[in-house]
Amino acid sequence: MNRWGKQALGIILLAVIWQGASWSGIWSSYILPSPGKVAKALWTMMESGVLWQHIFVSLKRVFQGFSIAFLLAFAGGAAAYELPGIEEYYKGFLEFMRNVPPISLIALLILWFGIGETSKIIIIVLASFFPMYLNIRKGFVSIDKKLLEVGQAFGFGRWRQFIRIVLPGAVPDILVGMKVGLGYSWRAIIGAEMIAASKGIGYLILDAQQMSRSDKVVAGILTIGAVGIACDKVFQVMIGRMAVRGSAEGASGHENQGFV
Amino acid sequence: MRIRDLCKEYQVAAKRIEVLKGLNLDVDNHGITVVLGRSGCGKTTLLRLAAGLEQADRGSVEMGSDAKMGVIFQEPRLMPWLTVGDNILFGTGKRQGRGRHRVLNRHLDYLLDLTGLKGFEDAYPSQLSGGMQQRAALARALAYKPDYLLMDEPFAALDYFTRSQMQKELLKIHQAEQKGILFVTHSIDEALTIGKKVVILEDGGCRKEYDLGDIPYPRDLLSEKIGKIKKGIVEEMEKTGEIGMLP
Numbered sequence: 001m002n003r004w005g006k007q008a009l010g011i012i013l014l015a016v017i018w019q020g021a022s023w024s025g026i027w028s029s030y031i032l033p034s035p036g037k038v039a040k041a042l043w044t045m046m047e048s049g050v051l052w053q054h055i056f057v058s059l060k061r062v063f064q065g066f067s068i069a070f071l072l073a074f075a076g077g078a079a080a081y082e083l084p085g086i087e088e089y090y091k092g093f094l095e096f097m098r099n100v101p102p103i104s105l106i107a108l109l110i111l112w113f114g115i116g117e118t119s120k121i122i123i124i125v126l127a128s129f130f131p132m133y134l135n136i137r138k139g140f141v142s143i144d145k146k147l148l149e150v151g152q153a154f155g156f157g158r159w160r161q162f163i164r165i166v167l168p169g170a171v172p173d174i175l176v177g178m179k180v181g182l183g184y185s186w187r188a189i190i191g192a193e194m195i196a197a198s199k200g201i202g203y204l205i206l207d208a209q210q211m212s213r214s215d216k217v218v219a220g221i222l223t224i225g226a227v228g229i230a231c232d233k234v235f236q237v238m239i240g241r242m243a244v245r246g247s248a249e250g251a252s253g254h255e256n257q258g259f260v
Numbered sequence: 261m262r263i264r265d266l267c268k269e270y271q272v273a274a275k276r277i278e279v280l281k282g283l284n285l286d287v288d289n290h291g292i293t294v295v296l297g298r299s300g301c302g303k304t305t306l307l308r309l310a311a312g313l314e315q316a317d318r319g320s321v322e323m324g325s326d327a328k329m330g331v332i333f334q335e336p337r338l339m340p341w342l343t344v345g346d347n348i349l350f351g352t353g354k355r356q357g358r359g360r361h362r363v364l365n366r367h368l369d370y371l372l373d374l375t376g377l378k379g380f381e382d383a384y385p386s387q388l389s390g391g392m393q394q395r396a397a398l399a400r401a402l403a404y405k406p407d408y409l410l411m412d413e414p415f416a417a418l419d420y421f422t423r424s425q426m427q428k429e430l431l432k433i434h435q436a437e438q439k440g441i442l443f444v445t446h447s448i449d450e451a452l453t454i455g456k457k458v459v460i461l462e463d464g465g466c467r468k469e470y471d472l473g474d475i476p477y478p479r480d481l482l483s484e485k486i487g488k489i490k491k492g493i494v495e496e497m498e499k500t501g502e503i504g505m506l507p
Binding site: 146147149150152153154155164165168169171 | 311312313328329330331333335337339341342350351404
């Protein structure tokens with residue numbers, strides 16, 4: 001059996017156990033809604049378009065917050081490379097913020113920015129900035145000095161050095177940072193929407209809970225997972241296109257010498 | 261290229277090491293000048309100073325005001341994310357392009373031919389052998405249209421056969437391009453195979469010069485004449501049994 005077959009079998013097995021448990025009648029259908037009921041709730045929401053709306057709103061927030069976080073992380077990473085001395089000043093603060101879960105700031109953010117889009121976008125920025133910053137920084141800072149000398153020998157200035165050697169050399173790390181950052185943003189937005197929102201997947205779940213519709217809660221959770229995987233896959237395809245064989249090892253000549 | 265009174269010091273741990281102590285050297289505009297020396301004698305330092313990768317403490321490297329240098333390092337140092345064609349054009353600011361966007365570049369075609377890389381222009385460096393990578397590095401330096409080629413033990417990491425083949429090809433390329441070459445090596449045989457002038461670098465200066473201008477290429481290293489020169493070089497280099505300090 002191939003990879004996909006095995007993965008599908010695992011999921012089917014889980015669904016069968018779930019169905020069996022709900023048939024057994026040990027738990028009420030409120031505590032454990034049956035797969036059929038969840039599928040029906042999912043279908044109803046898809047048909048009426050409500051689900052798509054919520055997905056769209058959540059994704060839009062993720063896209064906005066993620067873009068801002070990427071720009072900040074890129075600027076921070078580039079600064080760490082171009083001005084190594086400056087990093088010491090903000091290192092301590094970043095280290096502190098990295099250890100504070102963004103959700104814990106939501107009370108303050110609502111106080112300062114209201115329950116509108118701003119506070120949610122800030123949550124996403126905070127959640128996705130760190131994995132991106134750390135990876136992008138690593139990509140820039142760990143650039144092979146020997147490759148930089150090649151540019152130097154061709155008389156490249158600082159800017160050309162950065163554009164032609166440092167940036168392309170850091171692309172694999174930048175893409176890894178973006179991939180991890182995207183996952184973090186998606187998880188963070190659900191949390192933020194469950195605390196204060198009137199739209200979005202997080203709100204959908206919270207609303208269903210208040211209406212005692214556990215089937216809709218489960219449907220919402222399934223949607224989160226599915227959209228998360230879809231985002232990841234789309235990104236994976238983009239990485240595959242952009243990174244080409246660029247990350248293939250050894251071509252700068254450390255290990256890969258002398259075979260013919 | 262005239263190198264005059266070149267001095268360079270390094271600080272290794274707490275110890276100051278004078279690598280070059282007032283070195284003088286003339287590099288022929290068209291011939292191959294080989295600097296021969298044991299490991300750590302400062303050969304690479306000399307080359308890096310000539311290439312402008314490091315600053316001398318004193319002295320000068322004089323050449324034409326807009327003379328360009330093509331540097332070939334010990335390792336190929338190709339950009340792993342670029343194809344061979346784009347790597348060769350790296351110093352020129354041009355791109356090879358792909359498929360129907362390919363730009364016709366006569367000079368690139370010529371260089372691919374010259375270095376035996378025809379058909380590999382779309383390969384990535386990691387797909388090539390060490391010898392092929394070093395050829396691409398050579399082509400990259402030539403594409404820059406330099407006045408001088410500076411070569412830092414470029415074939416040291418290659419096996420015997422690849423190495424001697426690369427030496428032959430370098431001679432061929434030199435014949436076609438007629439550039440001044442400053443070539444640094446620790447191999448006496450290599451020096452005798454390609455050098456028009458061979459200079460022994462020892463104790464921070466040029467200790468002795470051998471003019472091989474009258475021996476035509478390709479050379480037979482087993483000939484009596486070259487054998488005599490080799491004996492002289494070996495004796496000269498064995499005089500100081502000191503091991504070089506530099507990395």
